Amino acid sequence: MSKDDKYADLPFSQACENNKAPILSHLQQLFAKHQRVLEIGSGTGQHALYFAEHLPHLVWQASDQSQYLPTLTERIRRANLANLPLPLALDICADAAPVTRADALFTANTLHIMPWPVVQHFFSRLNELTQPEAILCIYGPFNYQGHFTSTSNQAFDLSLKSRDPAMGIRDHEQVLVLAQQQGFHLTHDHAMPANNRLLCFRKAK
Numbered sequence: 001m002s003k004d005d006k007y008a009d010l011p012f013s014q015a016c017e018n019n020k021a022p023i024l025s026h027l028q029q030l031f032a033k034h035q036r037v038l039e040i041g042s043g044t045g046q047h048a049l050y051f052a053e054h055l056p057h058l059v060w061q062a063s064d065q066s067q068y069l070p071t072l073t074e075r076i077r078r079a080n081l082a083n084l085p086l087p088l089a090l091d092i093c094a095d096a097a098p099v100t101r102a103d104a105l106f107t108a109n110t111l112h113i114m115p116w117p118v119v120q121h122f123f124s125r126l127n128e129l130t131q132p133e134a135i136l137c138i139y140g141p142f143n144y145q146g147h148f149t150s151t152s153n154q155a156f157d158l159s160l161k162s163r164d165p166a167m168g169i170r171d172h173e174q175v176l177v178l179a180q181q182q183g184f185h186l187t188h189d190h191a192m193p194a195n196n197r198l199l200c201f202r203k204a205k
Contacts, residue, residue: 006078010071015109015194016046022193023047023108023139024054030135030188030200031055031104038102038129039063040122041110042087045075051106052084059083061102063090092122103131108139111175112157115166123178127203136184136201139192142172150195175199 031037035058042048042062052060064072066089076084088098092114105126111119126136141153148154153169160167176186184201192198 007075010075011044013044013046016044019108019139019193019196020047020050023198024051026188026190026198026200027051027055027106027137030137031058034058034104034135036100036102037061037104037106038098040090040092040105040107041113042072043068043109045072045087047106047108048072048084048087049075049079049081052079052081056083058104059085061085061098062087063098065089065091092125093118097125097128101129101131102134104135104137105130106137106139111138111140111170112160113167115164116170119170119175120178123182126179126182126184130203132203134203135187136179136203138175138199138201140196141169142175142197142199143169144172146171153195172197172199 037058038061039048040063042064045062048060048062052058060083062072062076062084064087069087069089072087076086089095090098114122130136141156143149148157148169157169179186179201183204185204186199187202188198188200190198
């Protein structure tokens with residue numbers, strides 16, 4: 001059985017498959033001195049598995065809402081990596097923070113799925129979830145100065161809003177304000193493939 005066949009019966013995201021290597025190329029430097037990452041909204045677990053494989057110095061703690069845990073747990077169980085523990089049930093609006101705080105937090109393609117009040121709640125919990133001087137990395141599409149960065153992002157936003165009017169691509173400037181209110185300041189804004197960005201913040205000392 002090949003490595004890919006090992007997970008063939010589990011949910012699969014082509015977007016995760018496409019973006020995992022470009023994201024890793026930045027995380028290798030950004031997370032070089034960190035020890036424990038909490039991932040919010042791990043989804044299929046493809047990112048968690050790939051990043052844990054390639055960042056063996058880190059403990060990569062996946063998490064998601066309880067309804068997504070069965071298949072996420074199964075992927076991580078099959079991976080059997082020492083630095084990839086079984087995922088936590090974590091609904092950002094309902095569940096208590098993990099007992100062990102992370103010194104890095106990662107989330108990908110979540111802010112445009114969350115209704116805006118949930119995005120605000122996510123940021124309000126940053127200090128509860130992380131250690132002092134933690135780093136925060138957010139991957140996904142963003143608008144700048146109220147404008148879409150591409151026609152494909154505009155079409156994607158329309159598609160999101162057709163599913164749920166509360167969804168949508170978030171404004172970079174509003175996200176920065178939410179982060180700054182919690183003491184997190186932007187350190188990197190990396191352009192990524194497919195009109196996405198990787199925003200990285202560090203908590204002030």
